[in-house]
Amino acid sequence: MTILIEQPEFEIGVEERHKVADGGFVAPHINSFGHTFRGYHVESERQKGVEEFYRTNHINQTVDFVRRMRKEYGELKRVEMSIWECCELLNEFVDESDPDLDEPQIQHLLQTAEAIRKDYPDEDWLHLTALVHDLGKVLLHPAFGELPQWAVVGDTFPVGCAFDESIVHHKYFQENQDNRNPAYNTKYGIYSEGCGLDNVLISWGHDDYMYLVAKENKSTLPSAGLFIIRYHSFYALHRCDAYKHLMNEEDIENVKWLKIFNKYDLYSKSKVIIDVDKVKPYYLSLINKYFPGKIKW
Numbered sequence: 001m002t003i004l005i006e007q008p009e010f011e012i013g014v015e016e017r018h019k020v021a022d023g024g025f026v027a028p029h030i031n032s033f034g035h036t037f038r039g040y041h042v043e044s045e046r047q048k049g050v051e052e053f054y055r056t057n058h059i060n061q062t063v064d065f066v067r068r069m070r071k072e073y074g075e076l077k078r079v080e081m082s083i084w085e086c087c088e089l090l091n092e093f094v095d096e097s098d099p100d101l102d103e104p105q106i107q108h109l110l111q112t113a114e115a116i117r118k119d120y121p122d123e124d125w126l127h128l129t130a131l132v133h134d135l136g137k138v139l140l141h142p143a144f145g146e147l148p149q150w151a152v153v154g155d156t157f158p159v160g161c162a163f164d165e166s167i168v169h170h171k172y173f174q175e176n177q178d179n180r181n182p183a184y185n186t187k188y189g190i191y192s193e194g195c196g197l198d199n200v201l202i203s204w205g206h207d208d209y210m211y212l213v214a215k216e217n218k219s220t221l222p223s224a225g226l227f228i229i230r231y232h233s234f235y236a237l238h239r240c241d242a243y244k245h246l247m248n249e250e251d252i253e254n255v256k257w258l259k260i261f262n263k264y265d266l267y268s269k270s271k272v273i274i275d276v277d278k279v280k281p282y283y284l285s286l287i288n289k290y291f292p293g294k295i296k297w
């Protein structure tokens with residue numbers, strides 16, 4: 001049974017922010033640091049760290065690496081815990097790839113979920129999708145092998161075919177070994193027209209890992225929810241419409257939900273802190289519905 005509790009007021013932004021009305025949700029123009037969202041080329045100390053992050057990420061994400069990680073982490077033999085325990089575990093991590101947020105991750109999960117819940121009150125699967133979408137960042141934790149940030153966070157992209165120019169800090173792919181491999185550096189590479197994203201290897205990180213966790217533990221989230229979890233960092237696809245030639249019919253349907261979700265994932269990032277204890281009962285009831293019991297990670 002889903003428990004209904006009164007939803008705390010979710011306020012986004014502060015008065016001096018310029019705002020644009022976009023559907024029910026008011027997306028601010030400017031992030032908490034006074035820059036535009038995803039401004040990867042602004043001059044700032046934080047941005048230097050982000051750029052260095054993408055340099056290592058783009059050099060090291062290769063077909064071989066992705067295959068190895070999917071196999072190893074797909075076995076889910078490391079930890080058993082509930083979804084909520086994982087949310088709490090994430091509290092200690094700050095994402096080095098993110099120019100828009102330096103709050104602990106649990107706040108980002110709840111900010112996203114509460115914002116989307118306000119505009120889509122009846123889509124409870126979407127609220128839960130928002131809550132879990134970044135849980136794969138537990139790969140940073142010692143119990144998960146303490147993977148480096150470049151192997152966990154940041155935007156994702158296909159490997160095994162040419163790296164699209166719309167990917168942030170694209171120039172660093174020059175040092176990626178796959179970029180020189182003729183089997184991997186053409187438009188289609190190892191794929192074919194309309195083959196479906198399920199058949200495409202995506203750079204390894206928190207998205208694909210959390211998708212594997214949800215699927216293997218037989219979560220009852222709908223296909224659109226699993227798709228959002230799996231591809232929410234794939235900005236070249238959902239923001240720049242790149243790699244369309246690899247999509248099939250089902251992907252085209254699911255991308256519609258992903259685009260909706262992205263607005264909340266990105267623009268809900270703010271300094272407005274959610275009262276965790278107040279919203280916890282609601283999310284526990286959703287976890288119980290879509291991810292009952294202990295989960296294998």
Ligand SMILES: O[C@H]1[C@H](O)[C@@H](O)[C@H](O)[C@@H](O)[C@H]1O
Nearest residue numbers: 095097098153154155232233
């Ligand atoms: O920096 C961010 C962050 O790591 C997000 O969790 C991810 O989904 C984004 O795509 C990425 O660029």
Ligand SMILES: [Fe+2]
Nearest residue numbers: 133134232233
């Ligand atoms: Fe993410």
Ligand SMILES: [Fe+2]
Nearest residue numbers: 108133134265
């Ligand atoms: Fe996120």
